[in-house]
Amino acid sequence: MGSLPGTFAAIPLAASLIALGPVDLAIIVIYFLFVIGIGVYLKRFANTGHDFFMAGREMTAWIAGLSFISANLGALELLGWAGSAYQYGLLAVHWYWIGAIPAMLFLGVVMMPFYYVCKTHSVPGYLELRYGPHTRSLAAICFAAMTILMSGVNMFAMAIVMQVVLGWNLHLSIWVSSLTVALYVGFGGLLSAIFNEVLQFMLIWLGALLVPILGLYQAGGWSGMVRRIEHNVAHGATYVHAWSTLGHFSTNPMGINWIGIVFGLGAILSMGYWTTDFLVVQRVMAAKDLRSAKMAPVIGAAFKMFVPFIVILPGLLGLALLPMKLYPQTYVQAHASADLFSYNDVLPLMLVRYCGPGLLGLGVTALIAGFMSGMAGNISAFATVWTYDIYRPLIRAQASDSHYVAMGRWCTVLGVLISIATAYVAMHFQSIMDYVQALFSFFIAPLFGTVVLGMLWKRATRAGGFWGLLAGTTSSIAMYLWVKFDPAALKYIALSPQAKPMAEDMFRALWCFLIGVAVTVLVSLATRPAAAVQLQGLVWGHTEIPSERGYPLLHRPIFWAALIFAGLVVLNIIFW
Amino acid sequence: MKQHVNRIWFLIGVLLAIYGVLILAAGIYNWFAPAAHPVQLAGLHSGVWWGGLLLALGLFYIGRYRRV
Numbered sequence: 001m002g003s004l005p006g007t008f009a010a011i012p013l014a015a016s017l018i019a020l021g022p023v024d025l026a027i028i029v030i031y032f033l034f035v036i037g038i039g040v041y042l043k044r045f046a047n048t049g050h051d052f053f054m055a056g057r058e059m060t061a062w063i064a065g066l067s068f069i070s071a072n073l074g075a076l077e078l079l080g081w082a083g084s085a086y087q088y089g090l091l092a093v094h095w096y097w098i099g100a101i102p103a104m105l106f107l108g109v110v111m112m113p114f115y116y117v118c119k120t121h122s123v124p125g126y127l128e129l130r131y132g133p134h135t136r137s138l139a140a141i142c143f144a145a146m147t148i149l150m151s152g153v154n155m156f157a158m159a160i161v162m163q164v165v166l167g168w169n170l171h172l173s174i175w176v177s178s179l180t181v182a183l184y185v186g187f188g189g190l191l192s193a194i195f196n197e198v199l200q201f202m203l204i205w206l207g208a209l210l211v212p213i214l215g216l217y218q219a220g221g222w223s224g225m226v227r228r229i230e231h232n233v234a235h236g237a238t239y240v241h242a243w244s245t246l247g248h249f250s251t252n253p254m255g256i257n258w259i260g261i262v263f264g265l266g267a268i269l270s271m272g273y274w275t276t277d278f279l280v281v282q283r284v285m286a287a288k289d290l291r292s293a294k295m296a297p298v299i300g301a302a303f304k305m306f307v308p309f310i311v312i313l314p315g316l317l318g319l320a321l322l323p324m325k326l327y328p329q330t331y332v333q334a335h336a337s338a339d340l341f342s343y344n345d346v347l348p349l350m351l352v353r354y355c356g357p358g359l360l361g362l363g364v365t366a367l368i369a370g371f372m373s374g375m376a377g378n379i380s381a382f383a384t385v386w387t388y389d390i391y392r393p394l395i396r397a398q399a400s401d402s403h404y405v406a407m408g409r410w411c412t413v414l415g416v417l418i419s420i421a422t423a424y425v426a427m428h429f430q431s432i433m434d435y436v437q438a439l440f441s442f443f444i445a446p447l448f449g450t451v452v453l454g455m456l457w458k459r460a461t462r463a464g465g466f467w468g469l470l471a472g473t474t475s476s477i478a479m480y481l482w483v484k485f486d487p488a489a490l491k492y493i494a495l496s497p498q499a500k501p502m503a504e505d506m507f508r509a510l511w512c513f514l515i516g517v518a519v520t521v522l523v524s525l526a527t528r529p530a531a532a533v534q535l536q537g538l539v540w541g542h543t544e545i546p547s548e549r550g551y552p553l554l555h556r557p558i559f560w561a562a563l564i565f566a567g568l569v570v571l572n573i574i575f576w
Numbered sequence: 577m578k579q580h581v582n583r584i585w586f587l588i589g590v591l592l593a594i595y596g597v598l599i600l601a602a603g604i605y606n607w608f609a610p611a612a613h614p615v616q617l618a619g620l621h622s623g624v625w626w627g628g629l630l631l632a633l634g635l636f637y638i639g640r641y642r643r644v
Contacts (some may be wrong), residue, residue: 021602023598023599023601023602027599030591034591038587042580045580060581195584198584199584203591206592210622210626214620214622217617217620218616353615354616354617355615356606356622357606357623358599358603359602362599
């Protein structure tokens, strides 16, 4: 998911971890030239709004699926979760398995037909069709603001990482990376973003894959790694199991229990992120037909299931193999003169450990590619929502298609500039990173309740959708503030005073989802239902979904979804 | 579907082939002129076989999609 397990704001300004040679620098420069070249090449195919904002709806299932997962696979995700694996052990894998796979399959099999059949351009666009303009506007404004803030805050965090890992100038990193994204998204719109995301997906895998392969070789395989962890770390056995330590908050390094993981993360937060966050859903909406749109998240899920191999495993290998101990960032900051390393340094440290000239450049390019794919995802989604869900309905309703395309290009640049400004604000007020991350999470869980009720319950009314979304969002903010100002409230929100911040997030998501759903149901039952004709193509029971029975078994999304789900179950049993 | 959509695979092939050549060349150079402070498992010469893999993958994509 997009959330980050801990802020990068506190990374101290130490000497760089990695020294790049001429071949490494050549690899990085070629990458920048290549992605801009792709944008310039694709500009000729992005002349209409349909092309610019929806990539012409011509993507194959493979391209849409890889882009779908790549938009989420940002560099902070790679660095942050590798650090989390070092800190929490194998528990971090839940954010890739139960915290992603079921939601992606649910999107492909259940929700995608509604998004696709109604031909909407965005998630707020679906809300307009289902619940009316007020809900659309609320969702669009919240999404646009949060997306652009997240983009800027992540940009700053990435620049800090570049400074610490590579010794690069902070301002240079911010401006060069973000202007490159502005150029290629501004030229080619969503098509260019998707093309580059597929490219970035390949680079991330090929750049990061060597670390776990060589690490496992050196550790003596999985069993050798486990033996080393149990030897190196106190209570090391709790670091190599995914479920067996989740009976209570105090029996695992994360301070969470199975209820928070299954219901807070798996059922609500990840469902909200993967099925309603337009940043990722936009990629799937660009598929060329309904079968491709259903297949794309299923393909994404298959690859997502193996991402822990390049993210979680390097963190665990760091526990087993690194000669030095890594510390929380606050501790590293407090002991700046001691040349200590933080959890978030584990992936760069492993890269340096195994990658010589050329390979190191490829590994760093993978990190840069991850950052740019995440930022391009934010910017292209912002451009669409701003132009189609805010500017067109609220500011200028009657304009030509070319006017909206021009607006999309300009607000791509504007979005990047606002992101840069946010990055500089974050530089001076580093706690803003925590608040923006929290603000983003406020919106995701209630939005999932609103959208899923809209798709599956025909009795949900316009008023019910609007007030449910508003109640869910405000209750989430209220719970956050309650714990912020009265830490003792944690025992009510997370059901235990021993719960840690991660557990608080999970339970807050669960409660605000339930509040949003309850308000939607109550208000809907008290208001007049919509006529059946208004629900055509939007709701289960009023939507004709094309049958897949004509396709061979191997071409049916439901078959592959079932296979992947079975694989997920097997993996969880193996690593229980 | 317009043909330019599948152009992405050709472009990926080109980039991987370029990277493969660079990494393979750096790996061969380091084989014969080892660094003063080699990385762990340097004896496996991972740059050579990983660069070769990238080059082969890149050439495959170029060949498969050059006429798209």
